[in-house]
Amino acid sequence: MGLLKMLTKAVGNGDNVLNVRTELVARKKVLNPRTGLYEYTGDKRRVVNKVVQDAFVEFIVDQLITETSVFGDFKYHHSGIGTGVESAADGALGTPKEDARNVGTQIEGASANIYKSVATTTYTDTWAITEHGLFNTAGTGGPPVTGGIMMDRTKFAAINVVATNQIEWTFTITFTAGG
Numbered sequence: 243m244g245l246l247k248m249l250t251k252a253v254g255n256g257d258n259v260l261n262v263r264t265e266l267v268a269r270k271k272v273l274n275p276r277t278g279l280y281e282y283t284g285d286k287r288r289v290v291n292k293v294v295q296d297a298f299v300e301f302i303v304d305q306l307i308t309e310t311s312v313f314g315d316f317k318y319h320h321s322g323i324g325t326g327v328e329s330a331a332d333g334a335l336g337t338p339k340e341d342a343r344n345v346g347t348q349i350e351g352a353s354a355n356i357y358k359s360v361a362t363t364t365y366t367d368t369w370a371i372t373e374h375g376l377f378n379t380a381g382t383g384g385p386p387v388t389g390g391i392m393m394d395r396t397k398f399a400a401i402n403v404v405a406t407n408q409i410e411w412t413f414t415i416t417f418t419a420g421g
Contacts, residue, residue, distance in 0.1 A: 261416075261417070261418040261419075262294065262415065262416070262417055262418075263290065263291055263415070263416040263418070264290065264291060264292055264294060264394055264396075264413070264414065264415050264416075265288065265289070265290045265291075265412075265413070265414045265415075265416075266287070266288070266289045266290075266292070266374055266394070266396040266398070266411065266412070266413050266414075267286065267287070267288050267411075267412040267414075268286065268287040268288075268371075268374065268398065268401060268409050268410070268411055268412075269282055269285075269286045269409065269410045269412075270282070270283045270285035270286070270401050270403065270407060270408070270409055271283065271362075271407070271408040271409070271410060272406075272407050272408075273406050273407075280408055282410075285401055285402075287398040287399065287401060289396050289397075289398050292328060292394070292395075292396050292397070293328045293329060293330050293332070293394070293395065293396075294330070294393065294394050294415075295330060295331075295332055295333070295391075295392050295393060295394060295395065296330045296331055297333060297391045297392065298316075298391060298392065298393040298394070301313075301378075301391050312378055314348070315378040315379065316359070316376055316377070316378045316391075316393045317345055317346040317347075317348050317359045317361075317376075317378075318343040318344070318345060318346070318376070318377040318378065318379060318380055318381070318390065319343060319344045319345075319346050319359070319361040319363065319374065319375075319376060319377075319411045319413070320335060320338055320340075320343045320344075320374070320375050320377060320381070320386075320387070321335070321338070321339060321340070321363055321371050321373060321374050321375075321409065321411070322335040322336060322337045322338040322339050322371070322372070322373045322374075322375075322386075323336075323337045323339055323369055323370055323371060323372055323373070324336015324337040324338075324372060324373045324397075325337075325372060327397070328373075328395045328396065328397045332392065332395045333392060334375070334388060334392060335373050335374075335375045335392075335395060336373055337373075338375075338386035338387070338388070339365075339367075339369050339371070339386060340363060340365065340366065340385070340386065341366075341384050341385040341386065341387065342380070342381075342384070342387060343377060343379075343380050343381050343387055344361040344362060344363050344411075345361060345380070346359035346360050346361035346376075346411070346413070347359065347360050347361070351414055351416065355416060355417045355418060355419070356414060356415070356416045356417075357414070357415050357416075357417075358412065358413070358414045359376060359411075359412075359413050360410065360411065360412045360413075361410075361411050362408050362409070362410045362411070363408060363409050363411065364406065364407075364408045365403040365404070365405060365406070365407050365408070365409075366405055367404075367405055368402075368403065368404045368405070369402075369403055370400035370401070370402050371400065371401045371402075371403055371409060372397060372398060372399070372400050372401075373395060373396065373397050373398070374395070374396050374398075374411055374413070375392045375393075375394065375395045375396075376392065376393045376394050376413050377390040377391065377392050377393070378390050378391045378393070379391075393415075394413065394415070396413075
């Protein structure tokens with residue numbers, strides 16, 4: 243059972259529940275040759291309440307037992323063209339693309355219980371991007387890079403990119419305590 247389903251079920255008498263919501267917003271940007279600046283296109287995807295990975299849930303429990311500095315490292319964004327259904331057991335993207343993961347800016351959202359990471363990927367080739375993952379390491383090897391713990395894998399309808407196009411990723415996870 244995925245973290246989202248597991249944590250939204252009542253614990254005990256139902257008066258002590260931790261709710262988790264996720265959201266990924268992907269916004270395509272293209273280079274305007276006149277201005278030399280990137281501009282948003284109308285191509286945007288918003289996916290909410292999908293699958294948080296089992297490995298991330300296990301990592302949370304491990305951190306409660308023995309805290310390490312890597313807990314705050316879930317800021318590395320990677321995208322790909324995988325078509326397989328997302329699953330809580332996923333340990334990696336289906337088919338990652340590009341040679342590096344992009345480091346996101348980590349901030350609190352609108353309240354102290356919201357974690358947000360924002361990064362931009364600049365593409366070097368033509369792809370139909372269909373998946374995004376948030377990891378705790380920049381990865382190793384490559385291309386494409388692999389490794390680390392994936393917090394979340396999100397699938398969505400393809401965003402078609404060509405060389406120099408960008409996608410701005412905004413991943414949000416909200417934790418709400420109480421009943």
